[in-house]
Amino acid sequence: MSDDGKLLGVVILTRHGDREGYYQDPKTYTSKDTAITPLGSQQEYQLGQYLRSRYLNSSSSSFISGVNASVADDDQIKIRADGGGEGGVIFNSALSMLQGLFPPTRQYNTTLANGTMVVGPLSGYQTVPIESVDSEENISLEGWVDCNTFTNNTKALYASSAFAQKEEEAASFLSDVSPYVGGRPTSLENMWNIFDYLNVQSIHNATFAAALPDGYLVRARDFANWLQFNVFSSPEIDGVGNIPGRTMVSSILDGVASIVDSSDPLKIRYEGISYKPFISLFQMIGAVEANLQLAGIVNYAAAIAFEVRSPTDGGEPTIRLQFKNGSEEATFTEYEFMGTRDVPMSAFVQTLAPVGVNDTTAWCHVCSNTETRGCQYLVAAQAAGVNSVKLPKIGSIGAGFLGAGLALLLALGVFGVLVFIGVLTVRPKRKPAAKGSVHGSDTESQPEKY
Known part of the structure; x- marks a missing residue:
């Protein structure tokens, strides 16, 4: 050591x-x-x-x-x-x-x-x-957010045999917990919302906390852990x-x-x-x-x-x-x-x-997005035959992100159709931002990756 x-x-x-x-x-x-x-x-x-x-x-x-x-x-x-x-x-x-x-x-x-x-x-x-x-x-x-391949990956999880097996395992609990979820749909794919509701109410609502049967919050969290691990990792x-x-x-x-x-x-x-x-x-x-x-x-x-x-x-x-x-x-x-x-x-x-997905160009490609978060301007630039134009970076981290700054330039027609292709840069010069006002599992088992 x-x-x-x-x-x-x-x-x-x-x-x-x-x-x-x-x-x-x-x-x-x-x-x-x-x-x-x-x-x-x-x-x-x-x-x-x-x-x-x-x-x-x-x-x-x-x-x-x-x-x-x-x-x-x-x-x-x-x-x-x-x-x-x-x-x-x-x-x-x-x-x-x-x-x-x-x-x-x-x-x-x-x-x-x-x-x-x-x-x-x-x-x-x-x-x-x-x-x-x-x-x-x-x-x-x-x-x-707005990452189409991520959304498709989530849909594929919901259609998988592993999900069906877990859904069958959760069926009895989903039926039992339905009176306590504030009208939320009682399905496995909605389990995060079920857990969050139970958790928030258990912390802030004494009447609810007293009425919720023992073990329900723990079980909801266990299923939510499985779901979120499979959605947000590969x-x-x-x-x-x-x-x-x-x-x-x-x-x-x-x-x-x-x-x-x-x-x-x-x-x-x-x-x-x-x-x-x-x-x-x-x-x-x-x-x-x-x-x-x-x-x-x-x-x-x-x-x-x-x-x-x-x-x-x-x-x-x-x-x-x-x-x-x-x-x-x-x-x-x-x-x-x-x-x-x-x-x-x-x-x-x-x-x-x-x-790493370090710039908007890479993100648009990985996420198959051509319509939002700046990707629409990339598509327009490519259609116009523009390869790249260096613009000031948005934020101060070592990667360029296409966003509202470029949208404004496009709206004004200053450069016509533009696109910024960012590259990873270590040790960028940092500029201070404006000053001012600007749950791990408590169960023994952990979710397996499907």
Whole structure:
């Protein structure tokens, strides 16, 4: 076993906190907006406190070397949050997490020309830039939305013998639970919505929680875990079921590349996401094979940390996987992945880079989309015989994403029909975003992949 070495930085992925209920289309997984609850904000704040105690505490064995632990340095941290299907829940979760990670401090101050020292409001409340990732402009955090091959893959699952077998297994439970699902269709393909309703009501409705028979929530979760694992992952690392993870590859690799670059100040890269990319990524990096409990829906405020470490022997940087499944777990648990504890950075990159879907052109091709999320402009450009035109990148990660900026140019007729073909770029120049307001299984068995 290798030594811990020096922690250079960390790429963190977190699920949002507790929220109100909402509904997802079980065939396309498009969803309705919802809202974070005070409990969800508290869960995220506590997560931020834990991350601070681990990574920003100089007495911690996992203290990040060279980080400014008191006042947030915009050059050292990069915060992105999915602004798509669940409304402001993920963005607001990031806000709450940041208040735990960088709490108010009187060190957040400035001295004016007249000698007056002004401390930030609320005894030094710190505002940290958050990039809200609009799914219509950037495919990186919601790669499954409007992805036709993903939808077809889901339909194929529903038509499979494995699904029919599981449906037969669930039939009795679906009949029994029907009085408690708020009128939702009681079918296996709708099991996520059934589980979510039971879970939300059990947390927030005392009358419902008292009336729900023992074991129903556990059984609903078990079936939902099987369903979501089979929908949002593939046995093959480049399978279309892994599209939620594959579109995040460039974000993760950019973060790792920046952290190991001595000329780049980045120390913490944070991605606020839904539960879906967790399922894909755990499968893609081989963590599920050794840890079957990871094959399911992660809890509210769950967090993955890819820790980038420099061994004391001066060798190649390594990546270590930590996971904390929500506020129910007090600390990170270290998991083996890719067959080992500390994965050499080169192996990490060589495994993930080839399967990443890093730009809109690639996404349109993989997803057989010609009509939405910028793909319609690609089709129009190809029809006009335009091969490529370099446009400013949307967002700051190392891949170009075709979106509203290009749509506006097309509408204005500035360049006629244009298309931007993005390429993976490590260590991009980061520009701060505008400041301001911007459940693992508790059963013993885990879903098998059909």
